[in-house]
Amino acid sequence: MQEEIIIAGFGGQGVLSMGKILAYSGLMEGKEVTWMPAYGPEQRGGTANVTVIVSDERISSPILSKYDTAIILNQPSLAKFESKIKPGGVLIYDGYGIINPPTRKDIKIYRIDAMDEANERKMAKTFNMIVLGGLLKIRPIVSIDSVIKALRKTLPERHHHLIPMNEEAIHIGMDIIKEVKE
Amino acid sequence: MAEEVVLMKGNEAIAHAAIRFGVDGYFGYPITPQSEVLETLAEQKPWETTGMVVLQAESEVAAINMVYGGAGSGKMVMTSSSSPGVSLKQEGISYIAGAELPCLVVNVMRGGPGLGTIQPSQADYFQATKGGGHGDYHLITLAPASVQEMADFVGLAFELAFKYRNPAMILADGVIGQMMEKVVLPEPRPRRTEEEIIKQCPWATTGCKGRKPNIITSLELDPAIMEKRNLHMQAKYEEIQAKEYRYEEIDCNDAEYLIVAFGSCARIAQKAMEHAREEGVKVGLFRPITLWPFPSKPLADRAKQVKGILVVELNSGQMIEDVQLAVKCSVPVEHFGRLGGIVPDPDEVIDALKNKLIKK
Numbered sequence: 001m002q003e004e005i006i007i008a009g010f011g012g013q014g015v016l017s018m019g020k021i022l023a024y025s026g027l028m029e030g031k032e033v034t035w036m037p038a039y040g041p042e043q044r045g046g047t048a049n050v051t052v053i054v055s056d057e058r059i060s061s062p063i064l065s066k067y068d069t070a071i072i073l074n075q076p077s078l079a080k081f082e083s084k085i086k087p088g089g090v091l092i093y094d095g096y097g098i099i100n101p102p103t104r105k106d107i108k109i110y111r112i113d114a115m116d117e118a119n120e121r122k123m124a125k126t127f128n129m130i131v132l133g134g135l136l137k138i139r140p141i142v143s144i145d146s147v148i149k150a151l152r153k154t155l156p157e158r159h160h161h162l163i164p165m166n167e168e169a170i171h172i173g174m175d176i177i178k179e180v181k182e
Numbered sequence: 183m184a185e186e187v188v189l190m191k192g193n194e195a196i197a198h199a200a201i202r203f204g205v206d207g208y209f210g211y212p213i214t215p216q217s218e219v220l221e222t223l224a225e226q227k228p229w230e231t232t233g234m235v236v237l238q239a240e241s242e243v244a245a246i247n248m249v250y251g252g253a254g255s256g257k258m259v260m261t262s263s264s265s266p267g268v269s270l271k272q273e274g275i276s277y278i279a280g281a282e283l284p285c286l287v288v289n290v291m292r293g294g295p296g297l298g299t300i301q302p303s304q305a306d307y308f309q310a311t312k313g314g315g316h317g318d319y320h321l322i323t324l325a326p327a328s329v330q331e332m333a334d335f336v337g338l339a340f341e342l343a344f345k346y347r348n349p350a351m352i353l354a355d356g357v358i359g360q361m362m363e364k365v366v367l368p369e370p371r372p373r374r375t376e377e378e379i380i381k382q383c384p385w386a387t388t389g390c391k392g393r394k395p396n397i398i399t400s401l402e403l404d405p406a407i408m409e410k411r412n413l414h415m416q417a418k419y420e421e422i423q424a425k426e427y428r429y430e431e432i433d434c435n436d437a438e439y440l441i442v443a444f445g446s447c448a449r450i451a452q453k454a455m456e457h458a459r460e461e462g463v464k465v466g467l468f469r470p471i472t473l474w475p476f477p478s479k480p481l482a483d484r485a486k487q488v489k490g491i492l493v494v495e496l497n498s499g500q501m502i503e504d505v506q507l508a509v510k511c512s513v514p515v516e517h518f519g520r521l522g523g524i525v526p527d528p529d530e531v532i533d534a535l536k537n538k539l540i541k542k
Contacts (some may be wrong), residue, residue: 020189020362023189023362024189027187027189027364033189033318033362033363033364034361034362034363035189035361035362035363036357036360036361036362037213037360037361039356039360040216040301046473059363059451060449060450060453060455060456061449061450061451061452061453061454061527061528062361062363062446062449063357063446063449063450063525063526063527063528064453064527064528065527065528065529066529067532142352180328
C-alpha cells in the first residue's frame, strides 16, 4: 500500500496539522511516512499545502509529480492541483468559496462542506478534523483508533480534553462527505 | 529499552541528536529554513539535563567564533545556519580548519546568491567541498538524504571531526530540514567529563598545570613552518580521501544509465528511477553521502558499465565537476538542475534523463 496525498488550502485552515496527524497515525500503525510542507513566508490567509505519503515500504521522493488523493480547501489550490491527480484517483474538496468546481471525468470527486458544518456547529477549530473524517471514509488509510492515538501523542496534555470533540468531528466528516456525480 | 520511533523534521532531529550525543555547546543565529534547530534546543532546555550550552549569539560571525573557542578547549561544539549565514561564518571556519580543531557546522541550504530565497537549494556545494573560506583546506562534508540521516550524521560528523581534528559539515537543504519522517534517535549518552576531554584532546587548552601550554592558532609568520603545516594538513586530507568516502548505490547492478544525486535530489531521483524502470529503462542511482571526500573511485568503477550519467542537483552544475573528474570522460555526463529555490518533481528528472541522455 502506498497513498500519495496532497492537502492544500489557506494558511490557518489546519492544512499542515491535518497532514501531521495523518502522518502520525500512519506511524502508529508502523507504516513509513513523509510529511513535506510547502514552507514559505506565508501566514494566515496565504496558501498552504503539504504532501503526505503513507506507505508499507520505504518512501523514495517526498516530492511528487502526481497524487493518488488531493484534498482541496480553496479555489487557488483546486486550480493548481486538479490536473495533478492520477487517473482513477480521488479529489475531495470543500465547497466553501468554490466558484469553479472540478471538471475532470477520469477521477472520483467528493464534496465535503466542512467549513459550513463547522461554523453551524460552532466547531470551527475542528474544521480540519471534519475534512480528515471525510478522507478516511473514502480512503481508510489509517484507522480512527490510530488517529486518536496520534492526537494523544501530539497534543500537549492540557489539550487532551479536546480529543473527544475531535473524534466527533471525524465522525461528522464521515457522515457529510458526498460523491459528486454528473 | 524499546526502540523509540518518532516523527519529526530534519532540523528537529539535528537538535535532538546533538543533545543525545553529548554535545557540549551549540551557538547559532536563526535563519529560515533551519530555525527549528535552535528552537528545538531552546524548547528541550538541555542545559537543565546534560549541561549542554545553547546560546543564540548576536550574529553568525559571533556564533562561529564561539565555536572556535569551544573547540579549542576540546569541547564538542556546533553551529547551524543556512546559506547566507554560512557565508558569514566562512572566516571563522577557515581559522578553525587552520588551527585543526574539530567542530560541526550544519548548513540547511536555501537559494542564492545573496539573501536569495528561503526555498531549498544545493548551490553551496562548491562552498562546502572546495574550501569556502580562504586557504587550502577542506571540510569533511556529509549530505543527509533523510530525517534519519540528519540524526545519525550528527554523531558521525563529530566522530570524524575529532578523529582528524578537522571541522565537519552537514550539508542539507530546505527539503531535508523541513520535512517530517520517522526517525529513531540515538541512545542518550553523557557528555564527556573534563578528564575524558583531556585524555582525548591532548592538544586542547584545558589548563596547563604540569605541562607546557597548548597554543591554538592559525597564524604562523615563518613561511617555512607554515608550508610544513600545510603539508601536514594535505597529508591528513589524503588519508581522509582514502579512508572516509561514503556512498549508497540503489539498483546499480544492471544499470545502463546512472543518476548521480545527493540529499533531497537523490530522493526525487530515486522515484524517477523507479518510474523509468517501470518503462523498461535500466537506471541506477549513485548517491554520494560524503561530498568531500568525494566517492570518486566507486563512481568511476560503476561508470564503466553505463552508457551515460545524469547528475541531478538544485544548482546550475557543481557536483557534476567532481563526477566528471571521477569518470574522466569515459562516458557522457549530463546535468539537470533547477535553480533559485525551485525543487523539481520526479517527472522532470525522467524527462531530463530521456532528452539529455537516452535520445542521444
